[in-house]
Amino acid sequence: MLRALLWIPGVVLIVAALLDVLASSLQSGEGRLAWMIHRPLYAAVRWLAGVTGRRTLLAWSGSLLVVGTFLFWALLTWVGWALVFWSGQGELVGSSTGTPADPWDVLYFVGYTLATLGLGDLKPLGNGWRLLTDVAALNGFFLFTFAISFIVPTAQAQADRRIVALRLHSWGGTAQGLILTAWHDHPEGLAGLIGDVRDDLNALDAQHKNTPALFRFHDRHPQESLELALPALDEALTLIEHALDLPPPRGLRILRSSISSVLDTYRRVYGGRAPVPPPFPDLAPLRAAGLPVRPDTEVHAALAALGDRRSLLRAMTERGGFDWQAVET
Incomplete structure (x- = not known):
């Protein structure tokens, strides 16, 4: 029966x-x-x-x-x-x-x-x-x-993640490295950095929303790892906006909104509490390169207001097996 x-x-x-x-x-x-x-x-x-x-x-x-x-x-x-x-x-x-x-x-x-x-x-x-x-x-x-139809787009999205990471690595890889390369070498300066990665970030945002499991994918080599590249890019944009005594380049806030959308998906995947925010960066390399940098107290106050965001980025970096120092300088 x-x-x-x-x-x-x-x-x-x-x-x-x-x-x-x-x-x-x-x-x-x-x-x-x-x-x-x-x-x-x-x-x-x-x-x-x-x-x-x-x-x-x-x-x-x-x-x-x-x-x-x-x-x-x-x-x-x-x-x-x-x-x-x-x-x-x-x-x-x-x-x-x-x-x-x-x-x-x-x-x-x-x-x-x-x-x-x-x-x-x-x-x-x-x-x-x-x-x-x-x-x-x-x-x-x-x-x-x-x-x-699940496996092929996932493999392509992972390849696209590597391309973005390698591109940012070639620009300097770290937050301040990205700023210095854009300032000295890009024909459009800081705005060129934003324009070059804008479309990449929009595509990454869509791919991670379609396949959140991508946040559990990791790469063998640091230069291919989005867990390093994305925090470095966002930290660079933060410093451009809050540390440099210059008008923010056009498109900066839109690019940061794209990263915010990626981080929202990341938070839904992992949830829980992020670690403490990373330490404030040493801005001496930017000053030594001749960039107009605001006083440290002003910069630190602005970064403290972004503590939750920077904590989430630090969590992404450490989950990939890296130290935040590799993001900053």
Whole structure:
């Protein structure tokens, strides 16, 4: 009697996996099940990196999350259809022997049906079960297709993150390095820095809203890491606005709004309290380079008012395995 009702939890698993695939592939954000599997997998990578003292292990976080998510969807779908076919007692038999399938046979049959291989050594009896076999094959095709539509944009977004980080690294990498490079070398000065990264930041904002799990992706090399590049850029913009005795370049506040939107998504992913704000920067390099810098007391007061934002950026930096000093100078 209980076996005949196994199709009910089977259908629940199939529908849950299907809805989560759709949510993660087509909607802004990640599906609830994907979010549930991401947290323990990411925690495991961070634990292993902490135990071994090897920050480079964090670079495997993205691959683990993508593969783990796909396998989780596939497992739910596989088990769901196995329960459905197992609930039909004697409705699945060997093609040549007519022997009723055992549980392992059912798992095998469902696996190659979802993969649309159609091996044919087991067959369903009755038109209803034959139609269900077709539906299972369509479900498998649908799962693989939409899993690819999740994986490919995620991989492209991670590549775009690296491009932005490498571009900012070539500009100097650190907050004051970005300012000095723009001041001395860019034909448009500080405004050139803003114009060059404006479109990149808008794209990054959209990508992180579509795939918040990107905040759990890390890179092996510092120059490729957005956890260094984005805080350095925002700190540079803060210093341009509040430390330099100059009119703010056009577009600065719009660019900072884009970063604020990225940080809002970051906060939704991690929540909780950020660490204390980073220390006030030493502005001596800017003064030594001849830039008009306001008095330290005035600058410190302005930065203190941005303590929550700078704390969040420090949390991003440290979560990537870096020290705030690598952001500042």
